[in-house]
Amino acid sequence: MSVTAEQVTFWVFAIPLVATAIGVIVSRSPVYAAMNLVAAFFFLAGIYVLLVAHLIAFMQILVYAGAVMVLFLFVIMLLSLGDEHLIKEPRRAMQLIGALGVVLLVAVLASAIAQARTGELATLTADFGTVKAVGRVLYTQFLLPFEVTSLLLLVAIVGAVVVAKERI
Amino acid sequence: MPVEYYLWLAAILFGIGLLGVLTKRNALILMMSVELMLNAANLTFLAFARRSGDLAGHAIAFFVIAVAAAEAAVGLAVVIAIYRSRGAINVDEVRVLSE
Numbered sequence: 082m083s084v085t086a087e088q089v090t091f092w093v094f095a096i097p098l099v100a101t102a103i104g105v106i107v108s109r110s111p112v113y114a115a116m117n118l119v120a121a122f123f124f125l126a127g128i129y130v131l132l133v134a135h136l137i138a139f140m141q142i143l144v145y146a147g148a149v150m151v152l153f154l155f156v157i158m159l160l161s162l163g164d165e166h167l168i169k170e171p172r173r174a175m176q177l178i179g180a181l182g183v184v185l186l187v188a189v190l191a192s193a194i195a196q197a198r199t200g201e202l203a204t205l206t207a208d209f210g211t212v213k214a215v216g217r218v219l220y221t222q223f224l225l226p227f228e229v230t231s232l233l234l235l236v237a238i239v240g241a242v243v244v245a246k247e248r249i
Numbered sequence: 250m251p252v253e254y255y256l257w258l259a260a261i262l263f264g265i266g267l268l269g270v271l272t273k274r275n276a277l278i279l280m281m282s283v284e285l286m287l288n289a290a291n292l293t294f295l296a297f298a299r300r301s302g303d304l305a306g307h308a309i310a311f312f313v314i315a316v317a318a319a320e321a322a323v324g325l326a327v328v329i330a331i332y333r334s335r336g337a338i339n340v341d342e343v344r345v346l347s348e
Contacts, residue, residue, distance in 0.1 A: 107270035179271030203302030237319035
């Protein structure tokens with residue numbers, strides 16, 4: 082079996098992706114977790130490019146690794162938590178029950194993947210995943226959800242200000 | 250390359266995120282785990298979009314990114330409000346609605 086370039090690239094992105102994702106949940110300091118999450122988002126953007134989703138890969142880096150993670154880091158700095166917040170370990174029983182739940186969920190997902198009609202890959206048009214093609218779908222088939230999303234972002238802006246501000 | 254590889258990667262990523270949500274007690278790391286789970290869902294959408302050649306999956310992934318941004322903004326505002334009123338972001342210590 083010959084190894085294609087796609088397979089090599091997949092593993093080059095997938096292994097660091099899983100490693101940094103595990104780094105998010107094992108690091109006790111929120112700053113280290115945030116840095117691991119930024120790295121995970123970059124590797125995930127690489128996986129998106131392999132799936133011919135160039136626009137979404139670009140937005141992943143722009144919105145997630147850029148905007149959302151800067152927001153997280155600002156809040157971490159704003160709270161200025163001391164070291165006493167880091168030493169508390171989760172309870173052992175909680176970890177065991179959590180791991181059990183995850184194993185059960187992954188088993189369900191495994192059976193779902195086994196039953197999924199994956200089959201042959203479709204042959205793609207030349208403009209698949211480009212800004213033009215995705216934009217056409219967004220502004221025709223998904224016009225109403227697109228407009229509702231703008232409303233959602235407005236509500237989120239106002240809600241964040243109202244909740245976080247001490248006195249308005 | 251079969252799309253199962255990507256689905257398995259998404260399942261593992263979702264499992265890691267769920268483990269973080271279930272076991273971590275720091276509210277900030279909890280929210281980062283939720284972001285991981287949202288990204289796993291996005292990866293599944295894009296994998297199936299690649300298999301069927303349908304761009305609707307890309308549109309849904311676009312909306313998921315927008316919703317995740319809104320969720321992060323409001324969720325972090327709630328974390329700031331809780332820290333201001335209780336001086337802690339440990340979710341185990343926040344168990345009553347009013348003081």
